[in-house]
Amino acid sequence: MLGTYRSLEGATIPSGLTPIVLPSELDLSARPIHDAVAKLNLLNEIDVVVDCAGLDALLNDSLLTMSPKGSGRIIVMAASRLDGFTSVDFRTLYFKGLTIKGLNSGALGAADIKGVLDYVAKKYDEGIFMAGEVEMVPMEDEIAVKEALSRVLARSTTKRSVIIPHLLD
Secondary structure, rough: EEEEEEOOOOOOOOOEEEEEEEOOOOOOOHHHHHHHHHOOOOOOOOOOOEEOOOHHHHHHHHOOOOOOOOOOOEEEEOOOOOOOOOOOHHHHHHOOOOOOOHHHHHOOOOHHHHHHHHHHHHHHHOOOOOOOOOEEOOOHHHHHHHHHHHHHHHOOOEEOOOOOOOOOO
């Protein structure tokens, strides 16, 4: 399992995860994920890409590493632009034989989802995966909410920010 990081400073890397450190300024012609996967001799061996950043260059870079067997799955969990649009290099999709399916297309059935959740839960129980640090921001503090949101959008924090609405007692 491979994972991308902006920096390893202060990061706790779970065992079983090989970190890929991304350059601080992303050159759109650079291929940091492809290059790291090539060094590990894993090119064309990646079956699943889970994209949690939604950055065009990184998504397209990761697609280049995928298996050309037509069995690959791409799970996109974010978009870097507020409008949700991203650019995908379709040449990679058809050269690799990759398939795009929407969330509601049944790409993952109930058994698949349960299997993934059971696997992740087991890794948490074994201490291999650890939950990230969470920063809680009260909804009433407008300045703190805006600051937390700007850190999330700039991807400048290693913490997960959660905005908590005031709950009535």
